[in-house]
Amino acid sequence: MSKQRDDKVMSKTTGLDPAEDLDHRSIVLVGLMGAGKSSVGRRLATELGLPFKDADTEIEKASNLSVAEFFERHGEEAFRKGERQVIARLLTGPRQVLATGGGAYMDEDTRTLIAEKGISVWLRAELDVLYKRCMKRNNRPLLKKGNPRKILKDLMDERYPIYGLADLTADSGEGPHEIVVGKIVSALASLPKHNRTASDQ
Numbered sequence: 001m002s003k004q005r006d007d008k009v010m011s012k013t014t015g016l017d018p019a020e021d022l023d024h025r026s027i028v029l030v031g032l033m034g035a036g037k038s039s040v041g042r043r044l045a046t047e048l049g050l051p052f053k054d055a056d057t058e059i060e061k062a063s064n065l066s067v068a069e070f071f072e073r074h075g076e077e078a079f080r081k082g083e084r085q086v087i088a089r090l091l092t093g094p095r096q097v098l099a100t101g102g103g104a105y106m107d108e109d110t111r112t113l114i115a116e117k118g119i120s121v122w123l124r125a126e127l128d129v130l131y132k133r134c135m136k137r138n139n140r141p142l143l144k145k146g147n148p149r150k151i152l153k154d155l156m157d158e159r160y161p162i163y164g165l166a167d168l169t170a171d172s173g174e175g176p177h178e179i180v181v182g183k184i185v186s187a188l189a190s191l192p193k194h195n196r197t198a199s200d201q
């Protein structure tokens with residue numbers, strides 16, 4: 001993998017083995033709240049003809065609670081435990097597009113598992129974009145603990161170095177979801193052997 005960079009899509013040095021056929025790996029979206037993991041992920045799955053799973057939705061189904069209710073009733077630590085278990089279960093299933101919750105990739109065990117089973121894609125966005133998107137709904141418990149813009153900024157400082165460990169990065173800026181889907185598809189296509197049929201090689 002070359003260290004090629006451009007503004008839109010960046011295929012960085014990756015832990016992926018260039019000799020490996022990547023077509024069996026799930027595509028795992030990571031990034032901060034509002035980056036578009038859930039909404040872009042669903043569209044990406046349709047584009048790639050893969051099933052779509054959202055870790056938050058799976059936790060909600062398993063607990064019969066919304067994420068906000070889960071935090072309120074059981075606390076963040078229990079949520080993180082559930083999140084780790086749900087992602088581990090999902091990644092043993094068939095190839096899929098998996099939208100993680102923003103905190104999931106901060107967990108080392110989860111990161112290791114994603115590196116083993118998936119292709120990780122960091123949806124990177126600027127503070128203004130994240131803030132505007134997150135303010136559309138009042139469903140993110142971490143943002144209710146204080147000034148949401150400041151919380152997002154602090155989370156960026158804390159988490160961006162870790163999200164940067166992902167195999168691929170795609171900027172999630174202003175503009176329709178489909179632009180971001182296109183960037184991810186291009187980034188995936190830039191990976192060795194990915195999506196190539198035997199006759200292409």
Ligand SMILES: Nc1ncnc2c1ncn2[C@@H]1O[C@H](COP(=O)(O)OP(=O)(O)O)[C@@H](O)[C@H]1O
Nearest residue numbers: 032033034035036037038039040133175176177
């Ligand atoms: N590229 C985009 N263009 C327009 N709106 C977006 C884009 N990405 C996300 N959004 C909107 O921002 C909000 C948060 O997106 P979401 O997919 O829930 O992010 P995440 O799962 O990363 O927290 C949603 O209303 C979503 O439709």
Ligand SMILES: O=C(O)C1=C[C@@H](OP(=O)(O)O)[C@@H](O)[C@H](O)C1
Nearest residue numbers: 032033034056101102103140141
């Ligand atoms: O960043 C986080 O720690 C969280 C992000 C949320 O998911 P989204 O990133 O999909 O909003 C959800 O898992 C929970 O509110 C905690």
Ligand SMILES: [Mg+2]
Nearest residue numbers: 037038099101
């Ligand atoms: Mg989400």
